[in-house]
Amino acid sequence: MISGTPTSTPYDEPGSFRDPTNRIFYADGMVLRGLGPDAARDWRDVSQAAFLAPLMAAGKVIGTEIAAADSLPESVVRRWHTVLRHDRVPFVSYPYEWSFAMLRDAARLHLEILRAALTDGVTMKDGTAFNLQWRGTEPVFIDVGSFQPDHAGEPWAGYRQFCQTLLYPLLLQAHLGVDFQPWLRARIDGIESGQLRRLFGGTRRLRAGVLKHVHLHDAMQTRHAGATTGAVREEIRDAGFSRELVQATVRSLIKLVDRLDWSPPRSHWAAYQRTCTYSAADRAAKIAFVDAQLASHPYPGTVFDLGANDGTYSRIAAEHARYVVAVESDPAVVDDLYRRLRADRETRILPILMDLADPSCGGGWGGVERAPFSTRARADTVLALAVIHHLAIGRNVPLSRILDWVTAMLSGPDRAGSDRLGPDGRTGQLIIEFVHPDDPMARRLLANKPAGLFDDYHRTEFERLLTQRYEITRREELPSGTRTLYAGTPRG
Known part of the structure; x- marks a missing residue:
């Protein structure tokens, strides 16, 4: 106690x-x-x-x-x-921020726990993916309130939720190559069997798990649509439904989930470290800058790496911080990063999938049942490396708004009331990279925009906006001369 x-x-x-x-x-x-x-x-x-x-x-x-x-x-x-x-988890994430392999591993753990519970006469009344969280690449089941004694003759009450928030998204991506994240973000209860059934017509219904868990499941739901829960349970018991049948269903689901996989399509971002415009000297200087700043910070705590790509700087941050949230917008890149981190048994880095120009918003009842990223994001250090130009030029987000959004991650308590104020009274540090308009990558982005649209995108204006919000503690121009790194602490 x-x-x-x-x-x-x-x-x-x-x-x-x-x-x-x-x-x-x-x-x-x-x-x-x-x-x-x-x-x-x-x-x-x-x-x-x-x-x-x-x-x-x-x-x-x-x-x-x-x-x-x-x-x-x-x-x-x-x-x-x-x-x-x-126990607290380091950072709360949601299934629509996970990659395919993450969702599959979460589903596998959920079933593993249920199988173990059933052997002791315990079941789960829920089956939602939201009952799982992460410690780095290790999933953890958090809803102990879902456990309850098993009553013989009754099915697993959480089966429908499991299908809608775990199995169906996996089927959608494994069999059709369709990203599941937008579907889960749009509906807190997940994908309905009727929705998925329409996508798996003809010979597609013969793909692994589809006929039983989509078509037959939807037919059963349609059949019992007007019946009460008590009446359905009584009918199931009268039909001789047994605990052994539930256990057999769980075993078959485990085999199905283990079979599902996804081969991501070719992605520009997956090869970014090989195709970007950094020279070897630029990369070495940037790594040294980031490493030194993280090492010198008195309270590195939690780091958010925005635009993490292959996780190079997340791994550097993990050498100094308690925990790193690596945010990347490309599903293939996040999935690959997760698999590599998992192979390394990395428990200090959590990769999540999120478009920084369209971050996860509030959802569910009143828009607060699932917290927006902005209220979950409280960090001691924010890394914003080679990402600002993609937001400012590529997505037309004003520099001032980008800096305001990033700054909000460094101050105040998080949703659970844990304050990120360091022992020295400061609210963290920002390490940010500005890509000059004459940099090859910036020129490539600007070439697709009307002339004169981004006249305020230049180093002088960026530094003016940055110094309004931060006390600059270090500034370094990379050897190429087209990129500048800054480190600073928020003012006031």
């Missing part, structure tokens, strides 16, 4: 409300889960099951313990029967 009375006022996680039996909330940077009487009873039974402790010890299920009642505010004690404390 933990003790020590919180000094801050607890507040609920905006995305935790769909299960009325338990709720996530925060206090003093701790992640807590309040359990009602029924959920507390389920947790008492589940926590004593043999399957759970080894999974927690292996980091596959989030570390969890009971919070002592005398360490909690009276308002919390009155509200909840039992309160659990969870």
Whole structure:
């Protein structure tokens, strides 16, 4: 048990409300889960099951313990029967920010945990991909409130959610080569079987997993559309549905998920390090600059590498920081980076897929059930290397707005109330690269734009805007003379 009375006022996680039996909330940077009487009873039974402790010890299920009642505010004690404390994950990401291999590994872990639970008479009432998070390239199941005792004769209640948020996206990309991320971002509940069925007509229905988990599943849902949940469960029990059948279904899903794979198409960004305009001298100077700045920072903490590409600078950052979030917009590049980091057993770098000109917005009920990237993004250092010109010229985002957005990542508490203020009172550092308009890459971008449209895109204007927002601590022009690196701390 933990003790020590919180000094801050607890507040609920905006995305935790769909299960009325338990709720996530925060206090003093701790992640807590309040359990009602029924959920507390389920947790008492589940926590004593043999399957759970080894999974927690292996980091596959989030570390969890009971919070002592005398360490909690009276308002919390009155509200909840039992309160659990969870280990924190370094950064919350969502399935539409994951690559194909990441989603597949998350689905595999979900099924592995369910299979282990079923052997001990425990099941999961949910099956959503949002119940998983990451520690670097290691997925972790976070929703212990989903565990409940298994009742013989009933199917897995989370099967539909699993299909819609994990299996169907994998089928979409593995079989059709269609990126699943926009589909998941558009619908918090995932892809409906009826939607996917229309894409898998004719001989496509014979592809692995499609006939059973898409067509037959959709037919069953259509058949029972007007029936109550209780009536459906009774019909299933009367038909002789057994626990062994659920276990067999989970085993077959594991085999299916293991078979699914995706070969990404050729990508310009996948070869960027070979085709970009950097000279060897530029690259060496840039690596030395970034390494020195990260090493000198008194509180490197969490680093956001915006436009991470192949992860070169993310790996450098990981030598100095506790955690690195590597943001890249190309699905093939993110998938390749994840696979290489996974092979290296890297737990300090999380690659995520996101278009910086269209970052993840709020979603779900009230637009806050899934937090926008801007409210999750609180870093001690932001790397913005060889990315500003793509946003300013390639996507027509004003320099001032780019700098304002980046600066917001370096100040204030995150969604869970953990403040990023360093011990020296500063709110982090920015390491940013400005590509001059006469650089070959900038000239290539400008060639596709009307003349005069970007007259304010030049070094003098960039430095004016930067010094309004930052105290520049170091400035270095790369040997080519067409790119300049800056390091600075936010003003005020």
